[in-house]
Amino acid sequence: MKKIALILFAAIAVIACDKNDDNETVVENVNFDINFSQNFNGTSITNANFNNVDYTVANGEMISFSRMRYLITDITFTNQAGVSTVVDEYNFVDVGEEIGATIENISLPVGAYTVSARFGFTEADNTTNAYPDLNNASWNVPEPMGGGYHYMQLEGQYINDIGATVGYAYHTISAAQDVMTPEVTREDTSILFTASNIVISNDNNIINVKMNIAEWFNPWNLNERDNGLMGNYDAQIDMNINGQTAFTIE
Template identity: 40%
Template sequence: MKQLTLLLLGLILFSCTSDSDEPVKEVSLSLAFAHNWDGTSVTKDEFNKLDYTNKKGTKMSITKLRYLISRIKLTDSANNVIEFDGYKLVDLSDNATLSHRLTKLVKEGAYKLSCTFGFSNADNKDGVYQDLNSANWNVPSQLTGGYHYMQLEGKFKNTSLVELGYSYHAIKAYNPTTKVSKDTSFEIDLGTITLKGDATATINMNIAEWFKNPNEWDLETKNSGLMMNYDAQIQMSDNGKSGVFSLGGVQQ
């Protein structure tokens, strides 16, 4: 009987040891970038069409949309952070830029997914990113240099039904008169994803939100010269934080 008890104990211990020693699978994560206007999909095929109406009631189109995502992070339940090197310039006119595979494998499990819109001041170093230089993503030196966060351009119909252009460009806020600047990049908290294998998480941008909350955007008065407008840059940042980005599905 004593020998049987010891045998059973050994089997239990072996079973527990085998379970704990089983390696945790490492998987890859990719990001896909999708765009909509209050739920209606937006692709480059919709460029140059006055198909959108902002909260102010203004008819408008999109002819360009490029934006920068940086400091992509996964945070586990113990608050351990995995930060991925690099950044991603998303260009709606170029399908090749609408996906991004992260540079490290991670263990299966649940993580909070977050990233930064634009560059923080620490990363916004003038002239150092050669691919961004080639993409004409630089900010003029008279506005303290560095790089854009976003270029959103198109046309709109004013109250006289005349078609005019707009340039909704987001950068670090800077007042050329007072020389005051402010980091207007912001962290995008996309919620929790659970990885059970190689996966692709979709990040949605609702373009309409840039013109909606908390600042209802009037293209009649704010359609160009916004890079020199300190207050406009802060309002853009506030609107971006209010629900522009959200997590779509996770495919795995």
């Protein structure tokens, strides 16, 4: 009986030792947040800055913001071994309502990562009515305009060429052709953006996704394109080109 007990004790001790050895190779996890912020050529924009016609776009018009909502999807961290972790399938940011400004308490092993995210949905994910919370936010694109969901709704006022204050609605969607007809087609105009060597550690536990709004208007002539842009294929393609430089990850 004593021998059996001794064998059991020894076995337990060996197993315990093995576990300790494994623990020594495990990298420490750290909790971190992802913040989503907006700026106009470096000047921070929050809802406190709404409705002030204070911002000059590349074409020279002064503009304001009254609504700013956008969608970031497939937020992915890829470690140096090439292993990817999708930390959020999609994040809906509503600056006016202070929704989606932060994704909190993500846990990953410390280390350096390539971080990627996408503005808008890919074609595969841009499925009409697939996301009840986005339906509830009236974020849909009508089927006759291609269906799926908006990528961004940026609205406000600007001073036009004759000095009048006019509204604009810069809405980006999957670029569609032949809208309001049964032959409507659409083209993926989501934008993938990436940053490499983003280090997550106890000293760096906040990742910032920044959108420079000025880039959306560089170049852009609001006098020619200020409203009714969802069904304008060429406008959507130009928005896609401008948006390539709108996002950074730090």
